[in-house]
Amino acid sequence: MNSLYPCLWFDGQAKTAAAYYCSIFPNSKITSENPIVVRFELNGFQFMGLNGGPQYQFSAANSYVVECDTQEEIDHYWGKLGTNGVYNQCGWLDDQYGVSWQIVPAILGELMADPEKAPRVMQAFMQMSKFDIETLMNA
Structure with a gap:
């Protein structure tokens, strides 16, 4: 089965944002990271943070x-x-x-x-x- 999850576009703050959200929601954690993408779970739901730059808000x-x-x-x-x-x-x-x-x-x-x-x-x-x-x- 294919996964379905949101990708949140950040201006270089994906890991900081993921850590922030994980500190707020129960059962949350960062599951993987590299310089461009951070994957994390909030209360068991998967998210992806992308360090995409300032182009989109x-x-x-x-x-x-x-x-x-x-x-x-x-x-x-x-x-x-x-x-x-x-x-x-x-x-x-x-x-x-x-x-x-x-x-x-x-x-x-x-x-x-x-x-x-x-x-x-x-x-x-x-x-x-x-x-x-x-x-x-x-x-």
Whole structure:
């Protein structure tokens, strides 16, 4: 079976970025490296970092979703990935390398599936930067 995994293009910071991400996610490690490519796993999912140069930049058109079961998990990923980055609305942030992440509660899909509750939940999270699970559940 063929593997499928993202390749993240960095401007000479692939190993530094891989080590940074591995320090944030459980069950993570750098699996191989050379001067051009670093392969790493984040919570068991394979990634590749490429030292490609300054030609390309990351954008929010490609983001990584981190579903969290607890507020503590949201706080952890929000704080760690957002360090030296940019916090945005509705659980989105750009990390210090420009990679976009969505830090969302795992229960959000269930809350949005309830036709009566969904509009109130959406109204609540549209006012949030970091998601607050209790506020969403009480909406």
